[in-house]
Amino acid sequence: MDTRKRVAFYTLGCKLNFSETSTIARNFTDEGFDRVDFSESADIYVINTCSVTENADKRFKTIVKQAQKANPEAFVAAVGCYAQLKPEELVAVDGVDLVLGATEKFKITDYINDLSKNDHGEVHSCEIEEADFYVGSYAVGDRTRAFLKVQDGCDYKCTYCTIPLARGISRSDTLTNVLKNASEIAAQDIKEIVLTGVNIGDYGKGEFGNKKHEHTFLELVIALDKVDGIERLRISSIEPNLLKNETIDVVANSRAFVPHFHIPLQSGSNEILGLMRRRYRKELYVDRVTKIKEVMPHACIGVDVIVGFPGETDAHFLETYNFLNELDISYLHVFTYSERDNTTAATMEGVVPKNVRSKRSKMLRGLSVKKRRAFYESQLGTRRTVLFEGENKEGYIHGFTENYVKVKAPWNPELVNTLHHVDLTKIDDDGMVRFDFVSTFVHHT
Template structure:
């Protein structure tokens, strides 16, 4: 009979959270716990929270109820950004036993001597200034690709953002440790690594607020390109002012780094960018897109954009819409602005009504669909390398090309986690590129 305690994990938010959940899960395994699916009965449930969107906050209560449904006596722990920003709010949620802030989450097993349910959630939080050390993380076993954390925290002061309050100052892993983790991942038969962090272009700042860069992001990219056994490396999200020509040129010549960039814009209006305290104007953004397309015409470029920021008039929004419409980008991640406590933006005048925010968000999501379709159409006739994922979805297996075109083909378990050179021939009714394995070659 298995007497091991069981633990289930649920992750909200970004790739960085997924990498940290995976690292926390390994610490449980080292302590003799069995990891189970979050929907299965467990002794402990760990919820890694996010505070970037209002929706993520609201989902937390639903997830706690889901855990209680599986096992009403389970010990429920909240960690992550929301747990750092509003620990007492989470502790007050019915069923929550323990809330751990930014410095405590990686020591979670130290707090689990007594798994008795608490009448009130216990909080172990910190002042965010104390989060001045770095803990390396990577995700493994959760999906076909691995998320490798290389940096944490942020020194930027964007007026809408709570991440510096939730994660602290910018600090990085050592280059040696990043390379060690990458080699560990490569031994696990994982074909793709996604580099992740809060502000990865700022890579190189040491611990304890040391602003000196031991290495640059460009040097990180060069070093990772030399790691054997990794088929693909993907840069997740990087600020336009930190994406340098040398990095773009290097990626264009690399056999490992893929032609896919995700570059936050947030607004196409310089007035709004200034109000957001972003570190660039739209002209720099145009320059970055043009540089990428000059050396990699087939590159996929994703864009983050926020609608409904305080003071965003109809003219400002149309400026953003038209700017994005004319830009050679591939898709949008659209965020509807929501007020976050303790941010400068929350106290600004000229609040945009929520129905207007929703309307603008819908317009940009429509534009994103058009952009993605146009990008996919531009790739028809090309032969690209596809990495297939592990799920059977309605009789199909899905995968992504190196330049992030989503494809599907009839399910075949032999294709899971394998690379194939595929000629992109047809866009299906659901907007994905569909093909049959006829005259196709394994990579």
């Protein structure tokens, strides 16, 4: 009879959370657990939580119920950002046995002894100042790409954000360890690595609050570009004030880094950026976009923007809308502002009614569709390289070009995790791009 215990994981939130779930899962495997899907019966369910959106907070209870339905006797543990910020709220949810904060989550197997359910859940959380050490991690999301964590925490004090409270000070992995992890990923025949962190442009700050940069983000990019076996490297998200001209130039001339940048803006109004305590103004943002397009005219640029921040008038919003409309960017990630406990913004005057926030959000999402369409149209007639993904979606296989144009072709399992040169020909009704095959892509050497 098989006595091995089964463990299942559910991840809410960002790519960084996914990479950390993978590390925690490997710890369980090392301890002799078998990993199963979250929908299956398991002995322990681990939920990695997020606190960035209101929705993520609410979904937690639903996910706990899902675990209990699969196995009412299972041990349920919560880790992650929400677990650090509001452990008492999580432990009060019916069925939750263990809540671990920022420093404890990577030691979860130490806390799980007999897996017996208690009448009351346990909380092990720290003062966030204690989260001053770094744990490296990476996630293999599917066979085609991996998320590699290079940095954690944030020293910025944006007025709307709880991440410094949930993850602590900015600290980084050593360059040696990042390169070791990248080589491990490459050895698994994974073609693309996405660099993740809370504030990756701040890469290089050591452990224990050492503010001296051992290495810079630029040095990291140069070193990773030389790792054998990686076809593509993608920078997930980087603050505009930390994206230097030298880094843009290196990416433009790189072997493996792709021409795709995701740069948070948050507002196109300098007055609102000031209230948010962002470390740049919109003029610097224009400089970044202009520089990228100068050296990589075909680059894809994604933008984060928050609508409905306290004090945002109709005039401020129109300033943001017009700013983005005129900017040579490719798509938007639109976030509707939601109040967070223990943030300065939660007590600010000029609260924007929820229905107005919703209307502004809808307008910007419409602008994003228009921007993406215009970017895709600009790429028709060009030759690009596509990495095909592993899922059969209604008879089609999807993939992304190096500059993040989403393409589709009739399902063919032989295309999974392969790179091909293609000519982009037309945009389908669903917004994806059709193409003509040119050749199978030859690996970088």
